[in-house]
Amino acid sequence: MASLIGSYSLSFGLFLSVFIIFFSVRNLRDTEILDKKIISFTFTQFFFVVTSFFGLIISFVNSDFSNETVFNHSHTTKPLFYKISGTWGNHEGSLLLWLLVLTLFISIFLIKSSQQPKNYRIFTLLFQQIIIIGFFIFLIKTSSPFNYIVPTPNEGLGLNPILQDPALAIHPPILYLGYVGSSIIFSSALAAMVTSHVSKEWAKHIKQWVLASWVFLTLGILLGSIWAYYELGWGGFWFWDPVENVSLMPWFALTTLLHCILVLEKKKILTSWAMILSIATFALSMSGTFLVRSGILNSVHTFANDPERGLFILIFLFTLIFLSIFIFIFFHSGKEKIESNFFWLSKETSILINNWFMMYFLSVVLIGTIYPIFLEVITANKISVGPPFYNKLILPFLIPFLIAMAIGPNLNWVKSDFKDKFYMMIFLIISFLLSALIIKQFDINFLVNTILVTSAFFLFFSTSREFFVKRFKNLSQNIAHFGFSLLILSILFNNIFSNEVITNLKIGETFKAEKFTINFENIDQEDEKNFKAIIGKFNIQYLDGSSDILNPELRIYNQPNIITSEADIKTNLFTDKFMTMNYVQNQEYFNIRYQVKPFMIWIWISVLLITFGGSLSFFNKRYEI
Amino acid sequence: MKSKFIPLILILIFIITFVIFFKGLKNPNIYTPNTNLEKEVPSFKLKSFENGSIIISEKIFKNNDYHLMNIWASWCIPCKAEHEFLMKLKNNEKIKLIGLNYKDNFKNASSFLNDLGNPYDLIVSDKDGTASIEWGAYGVPESFLIYQSKIIKRFIGPINNEDLLEIQKLIR
Amino acid sequence: MKFINIFLIVINILNFNLLMAGEIKSENEIAKNLRCLICQGQSVHDSDSEFAISLKLVIKDKIQQGMSEEEIYSFLKMKYGEWILYDPVFNQNTYFLWLLPILIFLVGGAIIIKRFYYKK
Numbered sequence: 001m002a003s004l005i006g007s008y009s010l011s012f013g014l015f016l017s018v019f020i021i022f023f024s025v026r027n028l029r030d031t032e033i034l035d036k037k038i039i040s041f042t043f044t045q046f047f048f049v050v051t052s053f054f055g056l057i058i059s060f061v062n063s064d065f066s067n068e069t070v071f072n073h074s075h076t077t078k079p080l081f082y083k084i085s086g087t088w089g090n091h092e093g094s095l096l097l098w099l100l101v102l103t104l105f106i107s108i109f110l111i112k113s114s115q116q117p118k119n120y121r122i123f124t125l126l127f128q129q130i131i132i133i134g135f136f137i138f139l140i141k142t143s144s145p146f147n148y149i150v151p152t153p154n155e156g157l158g159l160n161p162i163l164q165d166p167a168l169a170i171h172p173p174i175l176y177l178g179y180v181g182s183s184i185i186f187s188s189a190l191a192a193m194v195t196s197h198v199s200k201e202w203a204k205h206i207k208q209w210v211l212a213s214w215v216f217l218t219l220g221i222l223l224g225s226i227w228a229y230y231e232l233g234w235g236g237f238w239f240w241d242p243v244e245n246v247s248l249m250p251w252f253a254l255t256t257l258l259h260c261i262l263v264l265e266k267k268k269i270l271t272s273w274a275m276i277l278s279i280a281t282f283a284l285s286m287s288g289t290f291l292v293r294s295g296i297l298n299s300v301h302t303f304a305n306d307p308e309r310g311l312f313i314l315i316f317l318f319t320l321i322f323l324s325i326f327i328f329i330f331f332h333s334g335k336e337k338i339e340s341n342f343f344w345l346s347k348e349t350s351i352l353i354n355n356w357f358m359m360y361f362l363s364v365v366l367i368g369t370i371y372p373i374f375l376e377v378i379t380a381n382k383i384s385v386g387p388p389f390y391n392k393l394i395l396p397f398l399i400p401f402l403i404a405m406a407i408g409p410n411l412n413w414v415k416s417d418f419k420d421k422f423y424m425m426i427f428l429i430i431s432f433l434l435s436a437l438i439i440k441q442f443d444i445n446f447l448v449n450t451i452l453v454t455s456a457f458f459l460f461f462s463t464s465r466e467f468f469v470k471r472f473k474n475l476s477q478n479i480a481h482f483g484f485s486l487l488i489l490s491i492l493f494n495n496i497f498s499n500e501v502i503t504n505l506k507i508g509e510t511f512k513a514e515k516f517t518i519n520f521e522n523i524d525q526e527d528e529k530n531f532k533a534i535i536g537k538f539n540i541q542y543l544d545g546s547s548d549i550l551n552p553e554l555r556i557y558n559q560p561n562i563i564t565s566e567a568d569i570k571t572n573l574f575t576d577k578f579m580t581m582n583y584v585q586n587q588e589y590f591n592i593r594y595q596v597k598p599f600m601i602w603i604w605i606s607v608l609l610i611t612f613g614g615s616l617s618f619f620n621k622r623y624e625i
Numbered sequence: 626m627k628s629k630f631i632p633l634i635l636i637l638i639f640i641i642t643f644v645i646f647f648k649g650l651k652n653p654n655i656y657t658p659n660t661n662l663e664k665e666v667p668s669f670k671l672k673s674f675e676n677g678s679i680i681i682s683e684k685i686f687k688n689n690d691y692h693l694m695n696i697w698a699s700w701c702i703p704c705k706a707e708h709e710f711l712m713k714l715k716n717n718e719k720i721k722l723i724g725l726n727y728k729d730n731f732k733n734a735s736s737f738l739n740d741l742g743n744p745y746d747l748i749v750s751d752k753d754g755t756a757s758i759e760w761g762a763y764g765v766p767e768s769f770l771i772y773q774s775k776i777i778k779r780f781i782g783p784i785n786n787e788d789l790l791e792i793q794k795l796i797r
Numbered sequence: 798m799k800f801i802n803i804f805l806i807v808i809n810i811l812n813f814n815l816l817m818a819g820e821i822k823s824e825n826e827i828a829k830n831l832r833c834l835i836c837q838g839q840s841v842h843d844s845d846s847e848f849a850i851s852l853k854l855v856i857k858d859k860i861q862q863g864m865s866e867e868e869i870y871s872f873l874k875m876k877y878g879e880w881i882l883y884d885p886v887f888n889q890n891t892y893f894l895w896l897l898p899i900l901i902f903l904v905g906g907a908i909i910i911k912r913f914y915y916k917k
Contacts, residue, residue, distance in 0.1 A: 314646055322639065325635060325639070374645050377648045585698075585700055585728055
């Protein structure tokens with residue numbers, strides 16, 4: 001029943017697009033004010049998509065296995081929470097969620113943009129409708145969440161256990177808010193070009209959307225990373241996996257846009273650049289969807305692989321790209337008065353430098369991700385591009401980037417002088433001495449690590465000082481930049497100080513490492529609703545006499561029948577202790593992986609700080625960047 | 626001139642990207658390794674499965690017989706599926722079957738052979754899986770058709786009826 | 798071109814390959830640079846599949862036999878193809894992979910500098 005309503009609601013929703021487009025086009029010429037009907041139709045469309053979405057949720061909650069999506073991804077023994085999150089934990093449901101956010105955002109846009117010119121609003125709606133219709137057709141045609149199975153099966157196939165996790169349950173919705181937010185930026189940039197509305201006012205108004213999408217995208221990536229850390233059981237948080245890269249690329253574009261908009265907001269320069277970035281952000285989000293959903297990439301996080309779906313998104317994506325190129329060439333007058341009369345040392349330049357480096361990082365990730373596809377098609381050679389490639393190309397450039405980031409915010413608009421030279425020099429020297437002192441303790445490449453840590457410390461000190469000098473002025477930016485320095489420092493230290501042991505142990509055996517011993521005391525068995533758990537008890541004794549008890553688990557899920565290993569993580573402010581236990585075929589011993597990961601929690605905290613900084617400027621104009 | 630040039634290049638780049646992605650979609654995503662990576666048989670020195678005596682690979686593969694080296698384990702479910710085809714090869718005079726018992730224990734492996742029959746002329750055991758890596762193998766089951774110390778064909782995954790016919794054709 | 802040369806030299810001196818660039822890389826460091834071929838996008842080090850566990854043993858053996866890191870990579874490349882290496886080799890197949898980002902960086906820099914020249 002719920003499926004039936006959901007299915008019909010979708011068709012009605014698509015049908016409403018016809019009305020919205022009809023009234024919008026009519027409204028373009030007529031009057032001065034926006035036709036109220038357009039707003040009501042847009043809201044009705046949103047309402048239908050919500051109904052459809054709830055229809056699917058209810059089918060999941062009731063375990064209605066006559067619905068194919070529910071049958072494929074749910075099971076009666078699953079806890080309620082994962083029944084609900086299972087709604088968007090699959091290809092069909094997640095697309096419905098995309099559509100939900102698309103229609104939600106355009107409704108919000110129409111309310112929030114009442115100060116903007118009428119035609120600009122209508123064109124934004126029209127471009128957004130193109131995207132919405134595309135997704136409607138994609139959903140109904142190739143991936144309907146409401147297909148029937150006759151006869152109704154008694155039991156579902158179950159949700160992949162590694163997806164049964166709280167962080168991953170909310171990761172997709174948050175990430176989509178970011179992705180879809182970029183669609184509003186895209187549509188409004190096209191509309192602004194068509195109606196010649198690219199101006200400081202436009203920049204002010206769209207900045208809210210840029211910020212919001214940026215905050216959600218950052219949070220979404222963070223959640224995915226946290227999930228990978230404790231669920232995938234290798235103790236890493238970022239692997240430069242194609243699917244991770246795909247979410248990072250729009251993030252780079254959005255961050256660049258955020259900085260670029262700041263300039264555009266002050267004076268009307270860099271307009272073409274802002275337009276290109278607005279288009280690129282959404283194009284990259286869509287390419288991400290294409291690369292993940294089409295199965296063209298080989299990755300940990302594979303989703304539904306279906307070439308037909310891939311083909312649809314591919315054609316849709318390139319239609320949008322060519323449409324925007326067309327609009328950019330024919331409507332955008334790149335002829336801004338060359339009033340770019342700012343001195344080489346100014347805030348404008350520092351933002352340009354930020355944009356420059358960001359684009360470089362973006363290009364590294366983009367090329368690294370899609371190059372193997374190109375090579376395979378052209379030469380039939382298959383290569384892998386992994387972490388060493390990204391480290392080599394990104395780390396050297398991080399150094400000047402961090403230093404520019406420390407100096408930039410201290411500069412004035414138009415023309416500036418090196419202010420606070422004295423402090424800056426002192427900070428640089430302190431940072432260097434501090435890093436040299438720390439790095440010397442370890443048997444690692446001295447030069448690289450010292451320079452890297454120095455530049456990160458430099459940013460750390462200079463942003464810390466800003467809090468005292470500027471107080472509430474630019475607080476938002478300052479927190480974000482401070483968070484970034486903290487992030488880089490934590491990642492570096494995490495990398496440098498990590499310690500890891502992989503070994504095979506039988507019950508009762510003890511493993512001696514340099515600084516600790518691991519004692520495998522016993523194993524225990526527990527029965528849960530949807531899995532059986534084998535829990536190991538490990539006692540770790542350190543040289544200083546302290547000890548830890550860690551209980552990693554093996555879970556044998558009943559539906560689908562999959563063995564997963566759950567890490568046990570002891571977190572405190574300074575280090576994480578991470579242990580996983582793995583079953584080895586036909587042996588009495590287990591494979592044990594024990595890691596000491598310093599400053600792990602600071603990686604999460606600093607990303608939260610960055611997003612907090614970003615969202616702060618919503619609440620108080622004074623903090624604004 | 627310049628203002629027309631850049632958009633044209635841009636459009637060209639996107640068209641090429643589209644074509645590449647389009648073709649990429651049709652490529653299978655599962656990795657199919659180059660089956661003729663290395664023709665010479667890698668050497669190994671392994672313990673015999675039955676009595677633990679050392680067996681050197683050179684001695685086995687030297688002569689003019691065909692050999693099928695099959696990597697198997699009692700815990701591997703697809704191995705059960707391919708077993709009947711291996712049994713059919715057992716009666717063929719021209720080919721000798723060498724079993725590489727992968728990460729298995731003697732008890733389970735013996736009962737596996739007792740239940741389903743033993744197709745192998747010789748079984749060596751690869752307790753830790755390292756010998757299989759030397760062969761460039763991915764896991765179980767996997768088979769190599771060998772003639773005069775050269776790998777002439779490689780089968781990744783269980784042998785099916787089609788593979789069996791191919792082997793019979795090759796060794797005729 | 799000169800810039801690229803300098804850049805490559807700088808990279809080599811600093812050896813940005815990995816932050817932990819000690820004298821002899823442990824088997825863990827090597828395993829991190831290898832793709833687990835039967836997994837979905839995991840390194841051999843991170844994976845606990847049978848294939849990865851055996852491969853780690855092989856790496857350990859090879860180190861004990863006195864093989865260098867490079868020799869181990871080329872040994873595995875011979876057995877399994879380039880697909881296993883996470884650090885793509887610099888050859889005619891990968892010129893664009895390594896140089897295109899650098900080229901983009903240089904072009905970006907040129908555009909910014911040009912802005913200031915125009916003004917004068």
